[in-house]
Structures are given as C-alpha cells and as structure tokens.
Amino acid sequence: MTDTQLIENISRIYRRISEAAVRAGRKAEDIKLIAVTKTVGLQQIQEAVGAGLRIFGESKVQEAREKIQDSRCKMQDAVIQWHLIGHLQKNKAKTAVELFDIIHSVDSLDLAEAIGRHAEKIGKIQKILLQVKLSDEISKYGILNDNLSESIKEISEMENLSIKGLMAIPPFFENPENARPYFSELRTLRDTAETMGFNLPELSMGMTDDFEVAIEEGATMVRIGTAIFGKRKYCHKEAQ
Numbered sequence: 001m002t003d004t005q006l007i008e009n010i011s012r013i014y015r016r017i018s019e020a021a022v023r024a025g026r027k028a029e030d031i032k033l034i035a036v037t038k039t040v041g042l043q044q045i046q047e048a049v050g051a052g053l054r055i056f057g058e059s060k061v062q063e064a065r066e067k068i069q070d071s072r073c074k075m076q077d078a079v080i081q082w083h084l085i086g087h088l089q090k091n092k093a094k095t096a097v098e099l100f101d102i103i104h105s106v107d108s109l110d111l112a113e114a115i116g117r118h119a120e121k122i123g124k125i126q127k128i129l130l131q132v133k134l135s136d137e138i139s140k141y142g143i144l145n146d147n148l149s150e151s152i153k154e155i156s157e158m159e160n161l162s163i164k165g166l167m168a169i170p171p172f173f174e175n176p177e178n179a180r181p182y183f184s185e186l187r188t189l190r191d192t193a194e195t196m197g198f199n200l201p202e203l204s205m206g207m208t209d210d211f212e213v214a215i216e217e218g219a220t221m222v223r224i225g226t227a228i229f230g231k232r233k234y235c236h237k238e239a240q
C-alpha cells in the first residue's frame with residue numbers, strides 16, 4: 001500500500017469515528033483508535049506513526065515481540081503504545097507483561113493471576129481489560145457474563161493489576177446492525193459493575209466492519225486493522 005493510500009485510509013477512519021461520535025452525542029476525542037497491525041510489517045507501522053497513529057494492537061505475543069523491540073530502536077522519538085488484543089496463553093504472560101501497555105484479552109482468573117505475578121516481579125502495574133463472552137456467543141474465549149462481577153471483584157484485589165474496562169468480540173455479521181445488541185450488552189455489564197463500585201471507563205469493542213455501531217453503543221477503544229492497512233495477507237494458514 002502506498003503512503004498516500006494509508007494516509008487516506010486513516011483520515012477516512014477518523015472522519016467516520018467522529019461522525020459516529022456526533023450521532024451518539026459523544027466527543028470524538030473520547031474514542032481511541034487502536035490500529036491493528038497483525039501481519040503488518042514494521043515499515044508500514046512506521047508510516048502509520050508518521051501519519052499520526054500512536055496506539056497499535058497485536059494479537060500474538062510472538063509476532064509482536066520483534067516488532068515492538070525493533071520499533072523501540074527505530075522510533076525512539078514517538079511515544080507509542082502497544083496493546084495485546086488476541087488470546088494470551090498463561091505461559092506467555094511474562095513476555096506479554098514486558099511488552100504491552102494494555103492487555104485487552106484477560107479471559108480467566110488463572111491468566112489474571114499469572115499476569116499479576118509477572119507484573120509484580122518487574123514492579124509494574126499492568127493495565128488490563130477483561131474479555132467477556134456475551135450471551136449466545138460461540139467464541140472460545142472470555143469470562144462468562146454470569147460470572148463477571150465475581151471475577152471483577154477477585155481480579156481487582158490482585159495487587160499489580162489495574163482493570164480499566166471490558167472487551168468483547170461479537171460474531172461477524174454482514175449487517176453491522178446485528179452486532180448492536182452485543183455492544184449494548186457489554187456496556188450494560190460495565191454499567192452494572194460500576195453501580196457496584198468498580199471504575200471501568202474503557203469499552204474495547206468494534207472492528208472494521210462494525211466500529212460505528214460500537215461507538216454509538218459506547219465504545220472508547222475501537223480495534224481497526226483492515227480499513228487502515230488493507231486486507232491481511234497470511235503466508236501460511238493461521239487463525240484470525
């Protein structure tokens with residue numbers, strides 16, 4: 001993809017974000033764009049930084065590690081945040097804590113404990129989001145909505161973790177309107193938890209195909225890959 005195309009894509013996304021925000025009576029600056037860079041090379045990421053993007057999302061620790069380390073050498077000036085948005089295995093929690101500013105995909109108490117343990121070892125307060133498996137959802141990962149308040153309570157007592165909010169990945173629909181009930185359910189779960197005294201400002205929801213609906217339903221972080229970098233090219237078969 002050319003530089004010009006990338007810049008066009010990014011400005012189009014910002015415009016769509018702000019239009020969706022206006023429709024919902026919200027402020028565009030309350031919505032953070034997480035540019036999803038899985039399968040995207042460092043050069044393209046550098047161009048995206050040049051175009052003004054500062055928050056990048058990766059779904060695999062392994063793939064992210066090289067890019068993050070390289071970016072630390074090559075882009076020392078820009079303050080870049082890296083977010084982990086894909087499923088995290090416990091045995092990679094240590095590396096994840098070393099690399100990521102926020103881990104969106106905390107989907108079990110065990111994983112939260114592992115992250116907390118490694119964060120303690122390096123004196124870090126790790127920011128996390130809890131990934132929720134919504135009603136009728138068939139996704140593999142996520143804390144069941146029934147168990148959510150209990151999980152929030154237990155995880156919020158873990159010393160080196162700071163829960164910033166909730167994340168979900170609704171199923172894909174041709175018509176993004178069909179994703180709306182999922183987004184609204186996540187917001188309701190957050191609101192309920194807040195009435196119990198937890199502070200959960202962030203809602204990470206919405207991707208290329210449905211981010212505007214997610215914003216209308218309260219998303220504060222949208223995770224967008226394809227609409228910025230184009231269709232992903234996988235060189236070998238792997239899960240998306």
Ligand SMILES: *Cc1c(COP(=O)(O)O)cnc(C)c1O
Binds near residue numbers: 038086169208224226
């Ligand atoms: C790949 C991915 C995205 C971005 O998907 P696009 O449809 O390319 O915008 C967002 N969230 C998660 C968890 C992903 O794995």
